Amino acid sequence: MNNGPIQHAARRHANCVPHYPHTPIYAQASTLVVVKDLHHPDHAPRDGHTSTPADRFRAAVEHGAHLLPAQGPINVFIHHNTLHAFEALPFETAVAHGAAVFGCEPYLTEARYRDALAKGRIRFSDLREVLADDLGGLALAPVKPHGTRLDLRLAMLQYPLAGGTADELRWLIAETDALTRVRPEASAAARGRLVSETRRWVMRDLRGRNGTNPAWMRDLFARFGLAGIETWPEATWEAFALEALWALCREGARATADTQAPAPPPIRHRDLLLRAGAADTDLWVHDVLTRFTAAFLDQGVSHWPLPGRELGYFKSFCALYSHSGGPPDRWMAGLPAEARALLAAGTDPAAAACDALAALGVPESEWDAFVGATLLPLRGWAGMVHQVETRGDRVALPVPGGSLVEFVAVRLLLEKHAAAYAARESLGDTGPLARLRERLRAAAKPGGPRGEDERAFPVFQLAQLLGWGAGELAALGPDGWAALFAEVDGFPALARRRAFHLAYERRFREQCLDALALHAPQKPRGPRFQAITCLDEREESFRRHLEEVAPDCETFGAAGFFAVPMYYKGAGDAHFVPLCPIVLTPAHWVEERPTGAEEEKARRLKQTRRLLGSVSHRAHVGTRTFAVGALLTATLGVLASVPLVLRILFPRLTARLRGRLGKFVAREPGTALRLERAPECAPAGAPGHLGFTVPEMATQAERLLRDIGLVDGFARLVFVIGHGSNSFNNPHKSAYDCGACGGSPGAPNGRAAAAILNDARVRARLAQNGIAIPAETWFVGGYHNTCDDSVTLLDTEGVPDTHRDALRAAGRDIEQTCARNAHERCRRFMSAPLTLSPQDALRHVEGRSEDLAQTRPELGHATNALCVVGRRERTRGLFLDRRAFLTAYDPTRDDAHGTVLARTMAAVFPVCGGINLEYFFSHVDSPGYGCGTKLPHNITALLGVMDGAASDLRTGLPWQMVEIHEPVRLLIVCETTVDIMQKVLDGNPMGRSMTENGWVQLAVLSPTDNTLKVFRDGAFRDYAPTADALPAAASSADWYRGWREHLEFAEIAPGAAGVEHV
Amino acid sequence: MSDLAQFGSFLGALAILCPFALVVILGLPALAGAPVTERAADRACRCLIATGLAATLGVLLVMLATGERHLVVNLGNWVTIASHGGADHGHYHFAIKFEFDRLSVPLALLSFALCGTIAAFATRYLHREPGYNRFFVLFSVFLAGMVTASLADTIETLFAGWELVGLSSALLVAFFQERANPARNGFRVWIVYRVSDAALLFAAVALHHMTGEGDFDKLMAARSWPDGQTTLTEGQALLIGSLLLLAAMGKSALVPFSGWLPRAMEGPTPSSAVFYGALSVHLGAFLLLRLSPLIAVSPPLAVAIVAVGLLTALYAHLAGTVQTDIKSALSFASLSQVGLIVAEIGAGHWEPFMWYVALTHLLGHACLRTLQFVRAPSLLRDYRELENALGARLPQQAGPLAVAPGRWRAWLYRFALERGYLDAVLGDYVAAPFVKLFKLFDRWERQWTAFLNQEGASDAPARPALPKPPPDERPAPALAPAPPAPEAVESGS
């Protein structure tokens, strides 16, 4: 693999603030070709004789589309692996490819890792072990002048080696004390050795025979005054040693050839033109394309839809731009005539694109690479065209298939005009366009190897750090120098960052595994109530606090749709939304309807709301027209200052007032879910199919209970609590909601699951299948708002009178839990004081969720890092710092094939893995893989956000969401045996590939004892704990209070009452 | 002067002082390399803006109590050049003078209220942003400029405020200076503002030349707004009024300068809200209101203003109907109202009551639009709530234009989508000839120097003819062809 461009990318960004936007370096031809072969190993060679060029062009576009972001419309945000295009490759190779193709960062910057090293987040021993593992037997290979390869690499990791272009280095040497003082990080021993060794060498070998010395040495002696050499003070010797060292390093660099290959020339005309000093044609092309694509995809922001949208991208574009008297932009002068001709001839978009490629002089052999490189500069928009075209069911206004091909065709058309104009006007080049690239490549100065100074400077610094004396270096000889440069160049920035990253993950992995290995299982006897929540890592703290508040309760984690996949429409909603993971397509429609007695009231309320809605919509549209707008702004405008000031200055108060007012106008009528299918309804699978049959309900209920291992020992009350997140001014709101509900709030699923489990007929069927739910057990649905930490219990009016007291008591526990949970969350908000009380914390998070100005209403999945699949008793009482997805799974109740585990893992790999990897990449390169800072975001076409007025569509997560994230790959710990895990992986190709390629880390925890095995290099290997005991604290609050950073895992309340140690 | 009136003057001075104190408090520590903390910046903004607002309200109360409709705070002459050519030539004096009247007090109140609210918004919105301090320094400069411009009683004072607003706006557009687009667009805003500033400066010079001073109260014959009467002749009023109209057109993004408005959405949401939704974009209209006596005496000027206003309103309405992103849609909606406000001001020539209408319209529009701008990121949520209330997808109301006959429809749509080609037109017909002309001068100068050098050093060997122009001096295809060097935008931040 050629890693030239990667190093280039790394060097470019070495000094960037990590989350700051930069212009990506676009794909290089050679890497794209490599990627294609790796990515599609089984890509059949296309037959050049039977298919037409247009077919081959379509195939090239389809191929390039794999590189595009897979993010759909922003209002249904689905987390997925940002580098999905390279998922078939090992992780480390894939991030390197990503860096080359997308111009993004592969890992954190070295400075960030060094900072982690300084703070103890990475231990020096981790670094040493990672390097030793990597090097194997070569770790102790000697490196001349002295030391081992391991020493050299450790030094290169530990200390930043200043680098830069020849001009930067010249400045550094002229303006800093680089040649008078040894680097301050060098140890006293290294410094002493360097100076004394040089001194010995000079006094013994050189002083007497200056005549035979090389010119630079004679020059040095002249400058320092050879005559007084015996009386040179220490500082002079230091400067002399450095001067000599620097001169030697340059000599050495001069004597050895640079092994690094120059970067290949760019493939696109635009890049070549830019390099030749012409205008940036992408600026012109993007200006037109961004505007037109947004108009084409618009889902309802504009009042006037694109005329001829139904004709498709290409035709509507040609129709729009075929009239003369259009834009006076000169580079587009030839476009109207060409568009007219294309329309008149009825040219197929792909054929038009082939013509454009021919005109641009791109031979068919280059199409794949060229089309790929053409797609990437506006990859957000191209990706969205592709998404809307392929998943038309997810948008209100779908677009015809083949739109991406047409998008590329239009782009090539524009590029053709732009390149010709730029070459003519900027460079005076009037030759044929088809040969423009050749002319530009020939004229360009070849990007040759690095200069001597650039290569010599790292060695110069290493010599100081490792205490290599000038005499030792002088004795190296050409072969010695070549070997030394090969050593230093053999550990480039990418490899250093990879090593750092492995050490960073190693530390975290050991901490997690130690905690699980040392923790004694605990389980309450005869629980007072049970609670099932989503497996979401945000519920980890909620469950832990609930167990601390009520030690006699038991909690479970399940995927938050609670095995009830459905299209759901609330009583006040306009549309059905799918509430299930994205991989499922629900076959059932469920509606919330007012209960019988309240129907009339609900109808009136709906009418009022429709009237109010209609008025406010008219007003909303009206303020954007001028006549109504004038009337409204002139008469009522000043009144807008009241909500403006109130909402911004007193968000929480305003929300309360609004709630009060809403209640005053009309109380929400009582409702119920129409869960059961009425006989007259359409058959299963049809859109009109409302509800489930009883057997279907029983199947779902059994699925849920068996998955989490709750098949006996039912408490009198069982809560099923879905979750969602409420916030204002947050285009990415959907990304904070429940992922298992397809990025929507999961309240209806909790409510539906409880209703199903309370149904006597369902219970009868469950009893037949061996799950006997006692008659005195009652299920209650609930909704946890993870932003303001409120829990709403649903359908409580149906709870039997016998359970009222128990419900009230449990409700009080839950309320207290909410306050404690808010308190724990507040330690991560820099704007929340560390001295808040739990009640203050609750008020603080309530304010956050209502605040228009709040860019961090909550922190989402920012702390995710670990996933434990197993019984709660294995983690109960452990402070997991909101970092662990907790999936309940009871290995003792599963069969020898791991049937239940296989079901669970089928969701864990894509869902938890997707969340983890999306956060990973959005943090590692926020402007590249993520969507940068939220502040200039601008919602466009109701599909996504742009930066400011016109930019590429920004995909990924905003910096404010991932800011505190620690990018480590998900560590999945499964309570099962190696045998069963192997079987599960055999039946799950995606999981196997993710595990083997290192996209997740996998370990198994023995169901019978505390031994752990970690998957590495194709097999599960024993894990030896590195600690003997865990820290302990009396309560969660005692452990986390006063800290803002990630915390170590600890034992909470060992020996609390009511808890049995298993 | 009664005690109450004196107290009023004191309050007036306090109101003017507050924003400048904010600039100093936020700006000086940053210059010294130790920017104030987020908390301190927040507190300083709250205190000083609240004080400024209270002081302005106090002035209003004093004015109501005393019945005085025109209160002047005079900080004296800063430059005085004694007359030398006889009494009729007059002398020059540069007074820093502020007035509180029916026009300036509402605008100052608006500036304080909106800026205060937006400052509170921004302290949370920009939390932990690396450019936090820079934002608030620029913000305070903006506020100082707004207050100075709205309370100015001389054209020089107004110009000073006008410049501060322009400078801070351009720098705030380029707030995310590490990306190319904001820097480029900030630069474009800056260019348009310079044209507008030049027009205002010419107007100030012309005013001095004609009346001997730039004081508004003299110009208005010491009567309070809007009853002022100018002593200028109709021709003089037309000349000065046209220059002021040009200045207003640039600042308020009226046709043909509208191209910068959507481009200015590059900054963080609060700056878009306060500059383009609320205050900055209205400053041009305010300038015309301030000099309404000129409109009163010159019918051609009034017609021109009405025409520019209506044209802008139409244009912005048309462009606004096809915008697909919320901030551009709002900025064009904003512009169409500003166009109407300007047209109302022009109409004041025939019906002075229209000036009050324009003022009310301006105030109401500023408040409403600010609310809409800060809520812009909630668009998805708001649409969903509306859809739920209506029980159906939101209807798209295309308006009468969408039913134009086919050919026209496509043409109109493209005209709107391309934002009326205004940028390209300005680039081709204004910037390009300008650049060409100056290149010609440059060539002449080079030839002239070469010629002189040859004269002076005749014994020297013959020099090569003309040095080849560096490659970046190629013909400009657009207004600002090359990406501006970041320093150009950063300087002064």
Ligand SMILES: [Zn+2]
């Ligand atoms: Zn969930």
